[in-house]
Amino acid sequence: MPIHATFLDEVSWDIPHQNWGVLEWDLDFQSMKAIGINTVVMIRSGLGWWIASPFETILKTEDVYYPPVDLTEMFLTLADKYNMNFMFGMYDSGRYWIEGKYQKEIDLNLRLIDEVWEKYGHHPSFKGWYLSQEISRRTKNMSKIYAEVGKHAKKVSGNLTTLVSPYIHGVKTDQVMSGDSAITIQEHEKEWNEILTNVEGAIDILAFQDGQVNYHELADYLEVNKKLADAHQMRCWTNIESFDRDMPIRFLPIKWEKLLLKLEAARLAGMEDAITFEFSHFMSPNSTYPQAKFLYERYREHFTI
Amino acid sequence: MPIHATFLDEVSWDIPHQNWGVLEWDLDFQSMKAIGINTVVMIRSGLGWWIASPFETILKTEDVYYPPVDLTEMFLTLADKYNMNFMFGMYDSGRYWIEGKYQKEIDLNLRLIDEVWEKYGHHPSFKGWYLSQEISRRTKNMSKIYAEVGKHAKKVSGNLTTLVSPYIHGVKTDQVMSGDSAITIQEHEKEWNEILTNVEGAIDILAFQDGQVNYHELADYLEVNKKLADAHQMRCWTNIESFDRDMPIRFLPIKWEKLLLKLEAARLAGMEDAITFEFSHFMSPNSTYPQAKFLYERYREHFTI
C-alpha cells in the first residue's frame, strides 16, 4: 500500500513554516517523485488573513494580506514539470462557517473557483479540487458547503475530481482531549451516512484522516469508512498522517513502525489509495525536521524504491 | 526597513540553548554582519540562578552559579572584531521585582553597572545598555527600575545609549491566553504615556515587541508607539520577533510572509530602526532550527544582500 499523494501545507494551520523558495520546492517535488508520489493537493488556498496567491475575488471582499508569491502558480508549474497531478484547495475563512454563515463561505468559494479555473485551468497538471473545510460530527452542517462547492467546481472544470478529508471525532482530537466524548464507531457510521447522503454527486474521493483514533481502533474505522464510501458511490482513500500525535512536541515525524502499521491496515481494508499529511515536513529528505529524512529512508527500504 | 540589530539570548528564559562555543559564535557574528546587522544586545546578564559572566557584585550577594564562560567578554571581543555595537543587558533576579522589592533589584543593578563599566568599558564596541526587565501594564511599578538603572548607567558611561523593549498586553501574551483581558489601544496609549513620563531622561530608545498583538492590529499599535516615543523625546525602534507565536510548538522560526508584513508595517509607521528577537535561533543560517536558514535566505533575496 504505497502512498501516491501528499498535501502541500503552505498556508498552514498548526505546522510551522519551512520558508522554502522555489528551488527548495523543486527539489522536494523530485524527492516526492522518487518514491512514487504522483499527486499533490494544496491543503487550502487561504485561511483567514492569509492567502496562497493574489486571488482578486478574495482580495476584493475579504480582509486578507496580499501574498508575497503566487503559490498556486508555483505548485502548478512544478507539477507540470514533474508530470504530477495537482488539486486545488478551497479558501477557508476561519470565520463564516464558525458563525453559521455557511452561504457566505460558499459564495466566496464559488467565485474563487471561477477565477482559479480561468487563470490556472490551462495547466496540464490541474486535475482536481480539494474541499478544505475539515468536518467531523460537530460541524456536520458544513456538508452544505461540500455539496455546493464541489458541484460547482466539477461543473466549471469539465467534471474534474473532487476530494474531501474529514476527521473522526476520536480520542486524539483536541475536542476529546479537552473533555468532549469520543464518538463510537456506530455513531460515526450513522452520522457520516447522513452527511454523505447530502453530498452525493459533489464528492468523488473520500479520504478520512487516520490519526485521531487509537491504533487498535483503526482497522474497524477503516472498514466502516470503506463501507460508507462504497454505499455512496465514492472512491475511498486513506489520509495517512505522517506526524506523531502521541508526543508532547506537537508535531514531529511519526515513528516508522506506526506508519507501517497504518499502511498495512489501509491495505487490508481495501483502500484504493493513500494520501499523506504531509510529505514535505514529515517524510521528506529535505525537511527541516531531520527525523523526516530517516522516515523517508525507512519507507524506501521497505518498498525497495 | 532592514533589521540592523539583534538580541543575544544566551541566558535565556524560554528558548532552548544551542550550546555554541566561541567558534560557533564567531561564525554567527559573520552571518549577522553579512545581512547588515551592526548591533548586538545581550538580553540579560543573568536571570535568577544563572549569570552570563563571573560578576563579583552578583556572586557576593546572590545565590547564583559560577558560570563556565565569560559571555560578556566573548561577545564584546567578537563585536570589537566585527566592528559592531554591543549593549549590555541588566541582571534580572526573577524574584525581587515580583515580590515588590524594587529597590533591591535596583541596587543590585547599580553595583553591577559600576563593575561592568570598569571591567568591560574599555572595549570599543561597548556602546550602550539594555534594561532587561520587560514590563507591560501589569508591572508598571517597574518603571522605577528603568528610571534609576537607566540614569545610573548613562551617568557612569559618559551618556551611552539606553534601550528598553516592553511588550503590549495583547491577545498573544501568556496572561491573556490564560484568561486575562487584552488591553485596548486607548488603554495602552494612556498607561504607557504615564510610564514613559516616569522614565524620561533614563531611556533613549523605545523598542516595543511586535508579537503580542494580531497582525491586523499591528499597524495601529506601531503608530501609537511612535507617537509615544516622540512625545517623550525617545528614539523609536521596533522589536520584530522572528519566531512564530501562532504554532503549537513554542517556538520555531516565523513564516517569511509574516516577517515581511511586520517589516513593512514598521516602515510605514516611520520606525527609525528594527531589532529582532533574535537572529541566532530564528534567522541564522547556523541555527539549530533548520527553518531559520531558509528565513535567512528569503530575507537576503528580498533585500538582495
Added chain:
Amino acid sequence: MPIHATFLDEVSWDIPHQNWGVLEWDLDFQSMKAIGINTVVMIRSGLGWWIASPFETILKTEDVYYPPVDLTEMFLTLADKYNMNFMFGMYDSGRYWIEGKYQKEIDLNLRLIDEVWEKYGHHPSFKGWYLSQEISRRTKNMSKIYAEVGKHAKKVSGNLTTLVSPYIHGVKTDQVMSGDSAITIQEHEKEWNEILTNVEGAIDILAFQDGQVNYHELADYLEVNKKLADAHQMRCWTNIESFDRDMPIRFLPIKWEKLLLKLEAARLAGMEDAITFEFSHFMSPNSTYPQAKFLYERYREHFTI
C-alpha cells in the same frame, strides 16, 4: 565525573522517534564509544501495544503489534561489536500496574526474562537487567515488581547486575506541575528507605533521575540518595538527564552549563558512576536535534576527549 552509560530509548514514551536503521545506530554506538560510554541500557522492551522484538511470551498473551525489527538483537550485536555492556529493560504494560494488577505485570516479566535469557543470553555483551517501571512515592506498591522481577532476572542469568532509575516526586514532575505537592527531602528519605528495604537483594544499582528537582536542591538530594544506597548495600549511580525540563518545547537538549553543574554535583556527592537519559537524542553528534551535536562538542572540550 564522566558519563559511562546511556539509555536507549527506542520504545519511547514521550520522546519522538528518530527513525534510525542499523547503519545509523552503528554510527551512534561509535560516537558513544568515542566519549567513553561503555554501557547501553534498553529503557524498556515494550510499552503497551509496542514491543522491541518479537517476544513470544508477550505476543501470546498481550494485545501487542508484531514489531518490524528485532531491536534487542540489533543492540546486542552492536554492543558485542563495540565491546560494550548491554542491559535489558523489562516490558511495561502501561496498564496492569496502574489497575493494581501487580502480579500480572510480574508474571509477564518473569516469563519474558526466561525467554530473553534463552534467546539472547549468549551475547557476550549481555551484562544486566533494567527494571523499567519508574516509581516515585505515588506508586510505591510497585516495589513488589522490582523485588520479584529483579530476583528472578538475577537467578536465571547467573547473578547479572540489576539497575533501577526511579524519580523524585519533585517540582518538575508532571504531577506537581499539575497541582500536587512536591515531596520534602525528609519525606523522600523516609519513603525510599522503606521501599528499598522491600527490594534488597533484587537491585544492585540505584540511579535516581536528577531532573525533577530544582538545581539548588540537587546536591541535597544526591547526598540522601547516596546515603540510601549505602544503607541498603546498593551501588549508587546518578541518572543525569541530558534534556532540558525548563523550556516550553518538551524536550530539547539541555544547556551545557546545566549538565556540567549536575556532573559536578554528582562528583561531589560521591556517585560511583553516571548514566544519561539519553545520548542518542540529546548528546549525540548524529541526533536529529542539532543542538545535541554542540552539547557533544562542549562535553568533549571539557573532558578533552
